[in-house]
Amino acid sequence: MSIETSPASTPVWHHIDDAECRRFQSSVELVGKRWSSGILLAVAQGSSRFSEIVATVTGLSDRLASQRLKELEQAGLVHREVIATTPVQIHYSLTDRGADLMKSLQPLVSWGQRWAR
Structure with missing residues (x-):
């Protein structure tokens, strides 16, 4: 297009x-998809641990957070890094593709702030 x-x-x-x-x-x-944009926004704003993401996105359950993060990772939007510590730490970040998507969504967010009720 x-x-x-x-x-x-x-x-x-x-x-x-x-x-x-x-x-x-x-x-x-x-x-x-429900919760996807909230998760992407939380990660874009600096939430990198699973518990931080769940706490940031109001109403998001652990089960759905896990499912959506896997989908976003498979789509190449989110990177999952496993850090071998005791206990194991997992950090999430936006990939270049995910960061580009968030930039692309900004005009839609602005439109929603202006026109959505």
């Missing part, structure tokens, strides 16, 4: 093929 700006600064949308549409849909479904 590409957008050009016309001289009047009105976006001109170009045709989106089926493959682009499927990639867009799967991206929106992943980010829109």
Whole structure:
């Protein structure tokens, strides 16, 4: 999908093929899945331990946090680092792909602050 700006600064949308549409849909479904965006935001804001993430995202259970973190890791958005200490420590961070996604979501967040009720 590409957008050009016309001289009047009105976006001109170009045709989106089926493959682009499927990639867009799967991206929106992943980010829109319950708790995913909250977890990404918590990690982006500095929560790196499992307990910190769960404490930051109100209403998130341990079971769902674990499930969503695995999904986000498989999608390449979150990196899971196991530190061999006693007890074992696990730290989460955004990958470059995850950080890029968070930058991409900022205009949507701004739109929500302006228009969502």
